Amino acid sequence: MTGPQDSTSDPPSTESEGDQVSNGRLFPVNTPHAFPHPKPPRHDHVKIDWSESAGRSASFRIRSHTCECLPTIWELCAAGGLLHIRRTERTPQEERVYESPWIRTPEGIALWAALLEGRAR
């Protein structure tokens, strides 16, 4: 049996609690993430039929792209009335570029949305 604890002694330990300044986990300003981050692919996602790009076509226009903070960048490209998605994988050694099949605009926009939402990859 121990005696009753002395509960009247209150150590002054509050000085480390009430002063929580920002610890750097929030970035309300100066965020470089102005473009979307694709969500992780879902287990039932559609697999895009990627093929290695033969090289940059001179005459396509990038309509949208994902955030450049990630090692892989996706770009929605328009050329000749069709859309395709380019996937650029950046490693310290090299860049590898793949492209999706060229599809009509409504399908391309739908595929782009699906990619961003993790329904296609």
Ligand SMILES: [Zn+2]
């Ligand atoms: Zn980012």
